[in-house]
Amino acid sequence: xxxxxxHKDPEAVTMTIVADFAVPLRRLWxxxxxxxxxxxxxxxxxxxxxxxxHDMAVGGKSQYYMTGPDGEKSTGYWEFLAVxxxxxxxxxxxxxxxxxxxxxxxxNMRMVFNFEATDTGSRLTMVTHFNSADELEQLLEMGxxxxxxxxxxxxxxxxxxxxxxxxGRATESQILSDTxxxxxxxxxxxxxxxxNAHNDAELVKxxxxxxxxxxxxxxxxxxxxxxxxxYEWEDANGEGRFGFTGELLESDEPxxxxxxxxxxxxxxxGTTNEMTLTPVEGGTLLSILITYPSAEVRDMVLAxxxxxxxxxxxxxxxxxxxxxx
Numbered sequence: 433x434x435x436x437x438x439h440k441d442p443e444a445v446t447m448t449i450v451a452d453f454a455v456p457l458r459r460l461w462x463x464x465x466x467x468x469x470x471x472x473x474x475x476x477x478x479x480x481x482x483x484x485x486h487d488m489a490v491g492g493k494s495q496y497y498m499t500g501p502d503g504e505k506s507t508g509y510w511e512f513l514a515v516x517x518x519x520x521x522x523x524x525x526x527x528x529x530x531x532x533x534x535x536x537x538x539x540n541m542r543m544v545f546n547f548e549a550t551d552t553g554s555r556l557t558m559v560t561h562f563n564s565a566d567e568l569e570q571l572l573e574m575g576x577x578x579x580x581x582x583x584x585x586x587x588x589x590x591x592x593x594x595x596x597x598x599x600g601r602a603t604e605s606q607i608l609s610d611t612x613x614x615x616x617x618x619x620x621x622x623x624x625x626x627x628n629a630h631n632d633a634e635l636v637k638x639x640x641x642x643x644x645x646x647x648x649x650x651x652x653x654x655x656x657x658x659x660x661x662x663y664e665w666e667d668a669n670g671e672g673r674f675g676f677t678g679e680l681l682e683s684d685e686p687x688x689x690x691x692x693x694x695x696x697x698x699x700x701x702g703t704t705n706e707m708t709l710t711p712v713e714g715g716t717l718l719s720i721l722i723t724y725p726s727a728e729v730r731d732m733v734l735a736x737x738x739x740x741x742x743x744x745x746x747x748x749x750x751x752x753x754x755x756x757x
Contacts, residue, residue, distance in 0.1 A: 434588055435581060440572075445562040447577065451584055454553040455591045461518035461547050462712045463591050464488075467719060468606065468616055471496065472590045476582035479506065482608055484532070484721060488710050489687045490515055494523075495532040509534055513542070517711060520546045525560075539567040603743035605734065610727040615720045615739060617746050621754035623709040626716045627686035629753050630707075631655075639749040641665065642741040654680035654691070661691070678702065701725040718746070 434451040441448070453460050463469045467486035475481035475498035485495040494510035507530060510523040526540030534540070542561040547554060562568040603617040619626055629635045637648045642665070650664035657680055664675030675696045682690035687709050694702030706721040724730040 435584055438577065438581070440568075440577075442565055442568065445565055445568050447560045447562075447568070447572075449558045449560075449580065449584070451556045451558075451587070452550065452553065453556070453588065453591055457547055457549045457554040458518050458713045459591055460554045460556060463587065464521075464545065465517070465710050465712055466616075466717055467494075467614070469590055473583055473586035474498075476579045477586065478582075479579070484608060484612065485706065485708075486710075486719075487684075487688050487708050488512060488515060488517075488521065489684075491684070492687065495528065505530075507532065518547060520544065539563065539571060541567075541571070603739055603746055605739045607730075608721075611724045611730060613722045613724070613730060613734065615722065615742060616717065617743070618712060618715050618717050619746060619754070620715040620750050623686045623711055623716050625754050626709050626718060626749075629749055630689075635753050636663075639753050640745050641748065642745055644744075650675060654678075657681065657683055662696075664696070678705075 434453050435449060436452050437448075437450045439448045440446075463473075465488050467483040470486070471481045471483045474483075474496065479498040479500050481496050481498045483494060483496040485493055487493055490512055492512045492515075494512075495507075496509070497505045497507040499505055507528040508526065509528045509532065510525055512521060512523055514520070514522040522542065522544045524540055525543045527535040527538035529535050539562070541563075544559045544561070546557045546559075548557075549555075562571065601618060603615060606614045606616070608614055621629075629639065631653060633651045633653050636653070637651050640651075640663070641648060645668050646665050647668070648663065648665050650662055652660075652662040654661040659680050660677060661680065662675065662677045664673060666673045676693050677696055678692040678694060680689065680691050681704075682688065688707065690704065690706045692702055693705055703725070704723045706723075708717075708719045708721075710717040710719070724733065
């Protein structure tokens, strides 16, 4: 158990937890920055978490749910109030409804996470600020302290798994639900560089090609919310033409964008793609949460080798675009 102290202050209506780790400061920070890692320890042991959104930037949001032993779900959210990587971040933390929106009938808290280097590794000091003594008592009676300690008991195993943070690891996919898949890769470059590579047509045409031998004759970007985009590819012989089109729904440079996506000529609903760029050790963690209309469509798309094609494109992005910048 990494926790070294727990202090509850009824007068200041705060609870402070201090935990020490035998890993470098950046390693500990990145465990909180990467949704693949934080969901391994944010929920208590019996209530593992799944993060469907995790934008670690001022104004960003996180949405997650914890699943109990009998399949029951408890949903929560964060709103990022301050971020000073890799030293501290502050969030508004609260309960949410099934739609991920805040549940105003339940208490919310302000949580401040401070990270510092020590002689033996790193230290996390987490201070939770409650709105009143009554809310502090209510949440403690609901098992907040025990749940937090149970969750933090899992961090050591996560942060010691250094291989899971190795930059250059191939693109990987995780099925989060019947309709959602998260695709992730650490790319050697800054968030600004990776964002620019997605928003400069000449650069996009150099790397977003999938397997070798394909070209991108049509690359019409969406530059502002509400704009449509259109991508088309063909092989070296000018055959096999296909493409996608969609609309830009959200844009928060250089951290987050949300688009719809439909295959040209294909009827029926398409997907919603939420891209988040997060600075981590070794580069930028690119995460795309893809929401499909059904499990059948999800499985059909994954079976096409989509993830392998994305890996080829992202490797090209590193070698042909970022390394020559």
